[in-house]
Every structure is written in C-alpha cells, then in structure tokens.
Amino acid sequence: MPGSSPHLQGQTTHIVEKVGTPALMMNKRTIREKYQEFRDQFKGARVYYALKANPHPGIVQLLQELGCEFEISSLGELESLLQLKVPTQGIISGNPVKERAFVERAHVSGIDLFAFDSYAEIDKLAECAPGSRVTVRLTVPNDGSEWPLSNKFGVESEDAADLLVRASARGLRPVGITFHVGSQCTKAATWAKAIDKSRIVWELAADRGIQLHLLNVGGGFPIEYLRPVPSTAEIAEVIHESVARAFPGGVDLAIAPGRALVGEAGILAATVIAKAVRDSKPWIYLDVGVFNGLMESVGGIKYRILTPRDGPPIQCVLAGPSCDSFDVISTEAEVPHLEVGDRIHIMSAGAYTTAYASQFDGFHIPAIHYTE
Numbered sequence: 001m002p003g004s005s006p007h008l009q010g011q012t013t014h015i016v017e018k019v020g021t022p023a024l025m026m027n028k029r030t031i032r033e034k035y036q037e038f039r040d041q042f043k044g045a046r047v048y049y050a051l052k053a054n055p056h057p058g059i060v061q062l063l064q065e066l067g068c069e070f071e072i073s074s075l076g077e078l079e080s081l082l083q084l085k086v087p088t089q090g091i092i093s094g095n096p097v098k099e100r101a102f103v104e105r106a107h108v109s110g111i112d113l114f115a116f117d118s119y120a121e122i123d124k125l126a127e128c129a130p131g132s133r134v135t136v137r138l139t140v141p142n143d144g145s146e147w148p149l150s151n152k153f154g155v156e157s158e159d160a161a162d163l164l165v166r167a168s169a170r171g172l173r174p175v176g177i178t179f180h181v182g183s184q185c186t187k188a189a190t191w192a193k194a195i196d197k198s199r200i201v202w203e204l205a206a207d208r209g210i211q212l213h214l215l216n217v218g219g220g221f222p223i224e225y226l227r228p229v230p231s232t233a234e235i236a237e238v239i240h241e242s243v244a245r246a247f248p249g250g251v252d253l254a255i256a257p258g259r260a261l262v263g264e265a266g267i268l269a270a271t272v273i274a275k276a277v278r279d280s281k282p283w284i285y286l287d288v289g290v291f292n293g294l295m296e297s298v299g300g301i302k303y304r305i306l307t308p309r310d311g312p313p314i315q316c317v318l319a320g321p322s323c324d325s326f327d328v329i330s331t332e333a334e335v336p337h338l339e340v341g342d343r344i345h346i347m348s349a350g351a352y353t354t355a356y357a358s359q360f361d362g363f364h365i366p367a368i369h370y371t372e
Ligand SMILES: Cc1ncc(COP(=O)(O)O)c(C=O)c1O
Pocket: 050, 052, 053, 071, 094, 095, 149, 180, 182, 183, 184, 218, 219, 220, 221, 256, 257, 258, 259, 260
C-alpha cells in the first residue's frame, strides 16, 4: 500500500505531534518516483502536471526541478506559476472554457498552446491570443472512470473537424487533439477507444487541409485507494500500441496527469473529535470532512484509513466536523473501535483534497508538510 511503510508512518506521526491535525503530509520521494515512472513509460512525450490536483508551491518546485511541465486552467494558476518563475514555454492550458483575462495574460506571458471546443472559444482565442497553437477537445468514452469528466467538455468528431477549420480561418494554428478519459480511470482500454476516435478527427481534418501532429491523451491515470488499479506501465503499453496502430506516421505525444503524480504521495492525518450512536449505528467525527479536504468522497472516492488500534473492523458512519449533514465522508466505513483523540491516517490523499478545500464553518484547511 502506498505510503504505508513504517518509516513514512513514523515521519508522519513525528510531524503531526508538533503541528497537530488536520495536516497533509506530502512525501517527496513518492512524487519523484511517480514522475520518473511517467518519464520511463512515456519516453519522448511531454509530461504536463495538471496543477489543479494539488497546486502547493513545494510540489511545483519539486516537479519543476525534475523537468516536469504544467497544465493550467485559470489566471490564479498562472499567477502562482509565474510567481514561482516557471518558464511559460512549459505551460499549456487544457481547459476548453477559459476566462478572457486569463487568455490575455497567458498570451502576453508567452503561453502558446490552448484547448478549445466551441466557436465562442475560438473567437476569444483569436482576439486575446492571436496566432496561438490550439488543440480541439474531443468527447471520448469515460468507461471505468470513477470521476467522469465526459458531460462537461468536448465535441464529437465531425464538429471537431469543423472547429479546427474555423480556428485556422481565424488565424489560430490548429496542431492537434486533446481528450480526457475521466479521472481515476481504471480501464486501460478506454484510452485505446479515445485514440481510435482521435484518428477519425485527424483524417477528417487532413481531408480539409489541416495537418495535425500533437495528441494529448490527458490525465485520468488511476491511483490505489482501496482496490488495485492498472499500473502506469500497463496503461502506457495500451496507449503506445493504440498510437502505433492508429497513427503509423507517428504523433507528438503529450500526457497531463494530475492525480497520479501526487495522490499516493499524500497522507492526511486527522483526529477523532467526537463519537455518537444514531439509529444503532456508530458515528465517528473527524476534524477533516467533505468541506475541508475530502470533497471527492461525495463523488464516491473511498479512502484507506490506518488507525492506531488493532481489533476487528466495525462498520460506521465517518463524518466531518461541520454543522452540515452533507458533511459525511462515508456511510459504510470500516475501522477498528476508535476513541475520541485517536489520530488516524487517510491514505492516498495527495490529490484533489486541499485543492478543493474551504474553511466552511471555521474549520481549518489541512496545512501541507513534506516528508523525505
Ligand atoms: C484538462 C485536464 N487535464 C488533466 C487533468 C488531470 O486529470 P487527472 O487528475 O485525472 O490525471 C484534468 C483534470 O480535471 C483536466 O481537466
């Protein structure tokens, strides 16, 4: 299990004794290893870290030192990278829905690759970032994704080709296709389907005089929460085989992992602050909940929880601290009998936790600390 080595648990406990909870411990070695895994499995591809997963400056600095590039969506994300002196040649924007002020600032800062999926976005890019390189976002199946992204973005093949032609007519430079198979995608075959679909758009565009060369296969690489998931190597093999079959002439490949680069590096340390029995069911209340770190639990993400106690697991409701009944982390958690004051470790919590968190009801967002 990622993060469960006695050494790492020891480091976490030691820091938590000093800083208290809730606290998110990010392990630098795991991030380094994950980045190296992507580098090894995707030789020759550009690797862009999707900053939204966890934008903490320490993570940006570490990934930058390792040579990683960045995928961003907003002015806020851009400003934070500029502050950290990240070179803009290594930044792209994969969000097809962008604020005007962001596009303008990105363009003057030197960012030159944007995704789009609508005529309105083409107009915006043509006005605010004239001459930029652009990729069209394609809708693709999200089979096996535990956090699907399919409804909100993307266009079908014919529309994608029309949009690429229009982008070119507006003076933008259409260079490729981007897609996202949905976050925490546990089926490697879903990437194969998306790549086959990209091939159709590639040909439709070529028939209309647009030669593409870039294929961004996005994020979606899964991490281990409770169940084993396909490894990066297994998914990479499927992607490479599919690309070789669908694009015999080759493509410039890009990937944009978020969750997989940082998720397993995070241990969220929390404290049991209260207990109750309701309708004969035990309830355990933590100092971290849906609003201040565990938002993804409402979409079905289930975390492994390590506790200081042995004993048989008891089914209970695990809830956050706020006065809102929406603040329930799990209605069927299984943990040993716990007491108020016990410290627990929520595993694989490095992605989409503090990044989503608010201080609703006055509860703290977990501070981030680093372990080696
Ligand atoms: C455009 C884009 N790229 C990459 C990612 C990262 O996805 P994941 O964290 O599933 O790897 C996202 C996530 O929403 C995204 O919207």
